[in-house]
Amino acid sequence: MSETSLKGRLGALALVAPLVLFLAIFFAWPLVSMLKESVSDPVGSHAFPLTAAVAGDWDRQSEPPEALKQAFVDDLRAIDDQQLLGDAVRRLNSAQNGFRTLMSRTIRAVEEQPEGPLDLVAVDRRWADVRFWRAVADSTNPYTDRYLLAALDYERDASGRISALPAETSANTAILLRTLGIGAVVTLACALIGLPYAMLVASVDGWKRQVLLGAVLLPLWTSLLVRTAAWFILLQEQGLINDTLMSLGLIGSPLPLIFNRLGVVIAMTHVLLPFMVLPIYSVLLSIPRNLMPAAASLGAPPWRAFLRVLLPLSLRGVVSGSLLVFMTAIGYYITPALIGGAQDQMISSVIAFYAIGSANWGMAGALGAILLVATLALYTVYGRLSADRAGGR
Amino acid sequence: MPLSQSNIRFEKVSKAYGTLRVVDDLDLTIDEGEFLSLLGPSGSGKTTILMMLAGFEAPSGGTISVGSQRIDPLPPHRRNMGVVFQNYALFPHMSVAANVAFPLEMRGTPRLEIDSKVARALDMVQLGAMKDRRPAQLSGGQQQRVALARALVFEPSVVLMDEPLGALDKQLREQMQLDIRALHKRLGLTIVFVTHDQSEALTMSDRIAVFNRGKIEQIGTPREIYDQPRSRFVAQFIGETNLVEGTLAEAGDAGATVKLEGGGTIRVQPSDLRPEAGRILVSVRPERIRLGPDAASENAYPATVTDAVYHGDHLRIQLDNGAFGFVAKADRKTAEFNPGDRVMVSFAPSDCWMLPA
Amino acid sequence: MRAATLFKLLFGVLAVVFLIAPLVAILPLAFTSSVFLTYPIPGYSMRWFNELANANVWRMSIINSLIIGTGTTLLAGTLGTLAALGLRNAGLVLPGLFRTVFLLPMVVPAVVLGVGMQVFFVHLGLANSYAGVIAAHSVVAVPFVVVSVTASLAGIDRRVERAAASLGASPFTVFRRVTLPLALPGILSGAVFAFATSLDEVVLTLFVAGPNQRTLARQMFSSIRENISPAIAAAAFLFIVGTLLIAAIAVLVRRRTEKMKQPAEA
Ligand SMILES: Nc1ncnc2c1ncn2[C@@H]1O[C@H](COP(=O)(O)OP(=O)(O)O)[C@@H](O)[C@H]1O
């Protein structure tokens, strides 16, 4: 039967379906959950459902309506999940200082009078302040852009306008810039070593080519941890590099190579170099071998033939390789975590800190969303480039 | 031609990929025991027709039957036709013997019988000594013969071959042409043979179907196809020919007269062709053209040699008579020709064939 | 010209040293008798291999890595092979889209995926379980299987399968007798890649595994971070020797299959 018949179509779908399903559950869904964490703020709406229902009727500027106040009191009377209440108080306090004491006083008052209307201003004068009510009403919105803004060092002020965080608390932009910076330096280093290396590989053959290719492939096949551990051993204070330099008398005391930027860049360049060499090499292989002799026969001296023929042709490989290296570099975690110091941590480390260290899913998700978008954008460009190359021939 | 019990019939068969009609309304009957070649340029739909017959492509319309049974709903493995693929399609992971044994295993043939049949099939193609080798360890010609043995070992009555000799060098190809032809005779096989090589089709076939863009341009014996092409396409695709344009001036039982564009006339053999506007093409094969100072014929023209190229067994001579150009093939023994020589060109009316313009 | 050659040679040697030296430098330290990971090595012993085999954390982590690696190989190997077969089928709609989606797990940064999995696995009840870790590892291993099997399937001439059908083999027999044996090298190398990926995976493990699923790589990570010892070098030694072995096998398999496929036409 023809392979494009209905049966064939169903058969093909049945074959890819298990993986599609698997990736939908274990790949797409986790990413979506992460993105959802970055914009979700469920505590207030869970803790104060009645308040949430009427919060929309209030314009946030005028005196809060009685219905809102009453709903809030009713919510406080109804709540029996102490953990949820604690979370809600913490959430409110982070939006408006003073809520911790205000709430404990209010909760006591609510417990003393379990029925009927309650004059909150009599309990605490702060309830006359509109800002506190605004915080309550805002907390019942299940979605927030707080984390995404904070990830870029912005916040909403009391009136809801977006403004930059004060310099001393704005660490994230610095880390984002550092991530891009380390990525750029590593990419540059890889290109500077990788391009001549790939040209060297392509220019020789026989065992020489095998050795040169093997030197690229062996690290690629070796565990990333092993390679990072190896650099740890080489770079440490009594490591092989410092030992050698000192015994040669080139330096008097050990150079600081580890737990700093230099070490991170060296180790990451080593780890990512194959991703630069291989794309360039594959482009070079596709260049007909007689192009350089042809240029020579047309009167070009070797260096001009190189500049006018080989270099432009290998440039697409450099671009592919650079995108690949940069894209991988900005997501790196293990190497900076083990070789770098506190000042060399990249965005992934910060994400891991929020997620594992402080269970702040919102921030982890928001920073993760930024990294994800950047990576996918780079990958799209990379995909376009390689598609062009495949189709343009 | 006698209609036999199990001839193969295509009726109104077409095949389209998207909007591209690759096979267009094909009607074709292949007799039992016939050697039919499908001849046509690359992309004319030959492989598609063969694959529909073998069951790998479903027709978009029409029916295919063998004898009284429709076979288009049958899957390939139930059609019982031997197929020799372009580039052979041997199983690279099996030995030669295992390749040939495969169809017998599929049919549940007992082991002992398989062994003897495989041995016989390999002997038939003179490859008995190679039975334990892998296909990659064989030469192209040897692989070709394994493919042939594999397609024949289960004694199918129909064998389909898709350019089976395309990858072989000239000498080997001619040897295999003879071998296949002999097998066809000896086993009484029906063979559908796809090729784009016109000389291969001419030497091997009982009949040739010439394809162009998914349609049969002409079907007939090699002699008919060569001597009596019915269209410009067939005349030019099969062999080389000179085509001269003119109008039909007079036609009778003894022959016809064609008035040429640039003046003069040609006498041609009788034909039923009666074109509407009288416009017509006359085809004259280069090897039928005689050259010489003394050429005497009803059709004789003075011409100038513009080029003469040595081809070993013959000379190819380019001629111009002012009104039209000719190519002629001349026996090396006749004479020497050099550019600039004036010669008489002549050809018998029986060597001139009319076709529609 | 001579200077250029000399320069090329120098550059080549330096680059190869940069690429290979770290891997070589770590190997002898696996046999040190000292507790420090430094040169010169005072004496040689097998104590750190003993440590790997006998110290509870290391032994458990090795066993966990084998369990999780095997699970990942089976899961990713099966899913990836099936998908690659589907991708090859001409009847598949939007093959480009499927291909892209199947490769995406290779692209998404591990930490991002890890955060998502940590959140999601808690909902699913898969947190701190072998099943969860195997699923997580399979997500990042499956692209390698798809790529490897797709490549080996692309090397199969479709006419060979058609030939089998024309000789009387049913679609399933064609698959079993022709497609599968010819794709086997690709499936095996995909499985090896999947195992290696799982063995080396740290980040996702950090996020989704509990203390009971601590793998060798995870153990190496924390031991480099917290109390580095030559046990790291011993583990690295095992990794590198394993890599070399696998590479050698891969080269042999490739040699054999290439010899098989190569047409001998003149
Ligand atoms: N699977 C397919 N999808 C689309 N077009 C096809 C397919 N197979 C063949 N074709 C087209 O059909 C035409 C005829 O092909 P084919 O039968 O192989 O020609 P031939 O064997 O005479 O060279 C060609 O133009 C080819 O491009």
Ligand SMILES: [Mg+2]
């Ligand atoms: Mg064809």
